[in-house]
Amino acid sequence: MTxxxxxxxxxxxxxxxxxxxxxxxxxxxNENLMYFYSPSEIxxxxxxxxRDFRIGGMxxxxxxxxxxxxxxxxxxxxxxxxQTRVSYAGILPDLFREGQGIVAHGRLTPEGSFIAHEVLxxxxxxxxxxxxxxxxxxxxxxTTAANAP
Amino acid sequence: MFAxxxxxxxxxxxxxxxxxxxxxCFGLSAVLFAAGLIGGLGLAPTDYQQGESFRIIYVxxxxxxxxxxxxxxxxxxxxxxxxxxxxxGEVIARACAPLGASFTALALVTGALWGKPMWxxxxxxxxxxxxxxxxxxxxxxxxxxxxxxDDRRAAARAGAVLALVGVVNIPIIHYSVEWWSTxxxxxxxxxxxxxxxxxxxLIPLLLMAFASQVFFFAVLLVRTRCEILEFxxxxxxxxxxxxxxxxxxxxx
Numbered sequence: 001m002t003x004x005x006x007x008x009x010x011x012x013x014x015x016x017x018x019x020x021x022x023x024x025x026x027x028x029x030n031e032n033l034m035y036f037y038s039p040s041e042i043x044x045x046x047x048x049x050x051r052d053f054r055i056g057g058m059x060x061x062x063x064x065x066x067x068x069x070x071x072x073x074x075x076x077x078x079x080x081x082x083q084t085r086v087s088y089a090g091i092l093p094d095l096f097r098e099g100q101g102i103v104a105h106g107r108l109t110p111e112g113s114f115i116a117h118e119v120l121x122x123x124x125x126x127x128x129x130x131x132x133x134x135x136x137x138x139x140x141x142x143t144t145a146a147n148a149p
Numbered sequence: 150m151f152a153x154x155x156x157x158x159x160x161x162x163x164x165x166x167x168x169x170x171x172x173x174c175f176g177l178s179a180v181l182f183a184a185g186l187i188g189g190l191g192l193a194p195t196d197y198q199q200g201e202s203f204r205i206i207y208v209x210x211x212x213x214x215x216x217x218x219x220x221x222x223x224x225x226x227x228x229x230x231x232x233x234x235x236x237x238g239e240v241i242a243r244a245c246a247p248l249g250a251s252f253t254a255l256a257l258v259t260g261a262l263w264g265k266p267m268w269x270x271x272x273x274x275x276x277x278x279x280x281x282x283x284x285x286x287x288x289x290x291x292x293x294x295x296x297x298x299d300d301r302r303a304a305a306r307a308g309a310v311l312a313l314v315g316v317v318n319i320p321i322i323h324y325s326v327e328w329w330s331t332x333x334x335x336x337x338x339x340x341x342x343x344x345x346x347x348x349x350x351l352i353p354l355l356l357m358a359f360a361s362q363v364f365f366f367a368v369l370l371v372r373t374r375c376e377i378l379e380f381x382x383x384x385x386x387x388x389x390x391x392x393x394x395x396x397x398x399x400x401x
Contacts, residue, residue, distance in 0.1 A: 007232045015313055022317045026328075033329045035275040056330060093269030095198065103332055120269045123198060125337040127206070127346040133197030 036103050039082040047108060054105045055084060055114055056122065061098040077102070077114075088116040095121035160377045161386050163237055167370040174367030181360030188353030196350075205263045207354060210338075211361040213256035216284060217319050219249030219365060223291070224316045227309030239305035240380055242312060243295055244372035248365065250288035257281060268332055276325035277333035280318060287315040301380060 001009075026033065036056035037047045047053055057077035066073040074087040075098075086104050096102060096119065106116035128136075189207035196203035223245040230238030260278070261271040272278065291308050298304035326335045338344040344351055381387045 004232060011228060011231060011313060014310070015316060018314050018317045022321070026321070030329075033276050035273065035329065035331045038330070093267070095267055095269075118270075120273070120332060121267060122332060123267055123334055125334045125345055127196050127199075127203060127337065127350050129194035129347055129349070130197040132347060 038079040039077055039084040040079050042084055042108065042112075042114075043082040049108055052105060052107050052117075054103050055086070055116075056101065056103040057084070058101050059096070059098050064098055077104070085113040086116050087113065088119050090117070090119070092119055093121040095123055160236055160240065160381055161384075164374055164377045167374050171367050171370040171374075174363050174370065178360050178364035178367055181356055181363060185353050185356035185360050188356060193350045193353050194347070199267055202263065202266050203350075205259055207357045209256060209259040209263060210354060211358040212252045212259065213281070214358055215361050215365055216249060216253035216256050216281070217322060218362070219245055219252055220284065220287070220312070220315070220319060222369075223249060224309075224312040227305075227312040230305055231309045231313075236380070239302070239309075240373055240376040241369070242308060243305065244369055244376045246288055246291045246295070246308075248368055248372065250285060250292065252361075252365070253281065253285040253288060257285065264332075270332075273332040275331035275333060276329040277322065277331045280322045280325050283318055284315075284322060287311070287318065 036054035039055065039057050041047055042055065047055070055077060057079045060076040060078050060083065063076035064073065065075070070089065071091070072087070072089045073092075074085060077084050077086055086106075088104065088106075101122035101124065103120045103122055104114065104116035105118040105120075106114055108114055185207065190204055193204070195201055223242045226238040226242040226245065228238070229235045230242065257278075260281075264273070265271050291311055294308050294311060295304050298307060323336075323339070325331060326333055337346050338351070338354075346354070378387055378391075
């Protein structure tokens with residue numbers, strides 16, 4: 001083994017070792033690295049009950065109810081398997097709309113609904129002109145009918 | 150074959166080669182930037198959801214790609230200098246770090262500017278944003294390490310080890326949006342299957358990405374030249390070169 005081979009081996013071990021160590025650490029902290037919980041995880045009781053957390057999902061079409069006298073509003077979030085009702089009073093991001101993915105930060109009530117103090121809009125990875133989107137629209141929106149099981 | 154490769158690894162020859170190549174790189178990147186900007190800001194249609202705001206993609210995505218690419222260049226140059234003792238690797242890694250840090254900062258700033266109107270927040274501690282911030286700290290750590298060690302050879306070795314240790318962060322940045330739930334959306338182009346972006350929007354984006362790439366190489370060549378002159382300041386060829394251009398004596 002020449003010194004060059006030894007250096008090569010040392011560096012390979014260093015990089016692979018770092019990779020393995022990091023992979024194990026990330027696996028151990030997997031739950032903490034999730035930015036939000038889905039309605040299914042909340043239904044399964046995985047979300048914390050004593051502290052704030054984030055919930056993410058699609059706003060069900062036709063589920064948004066607004067109080068005309070105040071900023072109070074509520075809507076239903078779905079991940080196509082389970083649903084959670086979210087209530088919120090505040091300013092919504094421009095991208096908030098029915099059928100849109102959103103992330104809400106807040107707390108679960110004992111009755112199983114979610115009280116948010118912050119609502120962020122998520123946008124997807126698709127970019128297209130409005131005309132193309134219009135021709136695709138009908139089959140791509142989540143509705144209450146998509147909530148089968 | 151090996152002899153000719155060895156020639157370009159010598160700092161003197163690389164200095165001369167870089168002087169010839171870098172103006173062409175600057176020229177090419179200027180042409181590509183002009184085409185990409187006209188296409189991206191003028192010709193591309195507005196997005197169905199984000200309207201005109203989506204156009205920040207033409208700065209954000211190329212700088213984010215470059216932030217990772219520059220790190221791979223820096224780590225590869227570091228490995229070359231550690232394993233094969235290639236001096237050129239030392240100077241390239243050193244020249245690369247501030248450039249990579251700048252692209253990372255640009256990606257983070259344009260991301261924040263994009264996040265506020267679309268998501269409703271400048272910053273979120275999700276896996277993608279946090280790992281990109283970590284990349285900035287890796288670059289800054291490398292730069293600080295270079296400044297802290299006076300012996301350039303020792304600084305290059307320590308920096309190369311730091312750069313190689315940090316390589317693990319690159320796949321984490323790329324796959325963060327798949328492995329964990331994040332506010333940042335998944336990949337549009339660098340994924341299996343067709344890119345989910347209209348062709349009229351994609352072409353300017355690829356032009357901007359290519360322009361940034363060529364611009365990166367152009368600046369890297371110039372920065373490497375500066376590093377070479379500093380590194381070899383006691384050699385005859387640098388003294389001759391500096392004397393010829395009738396510059397005042399370089400600081401010893």
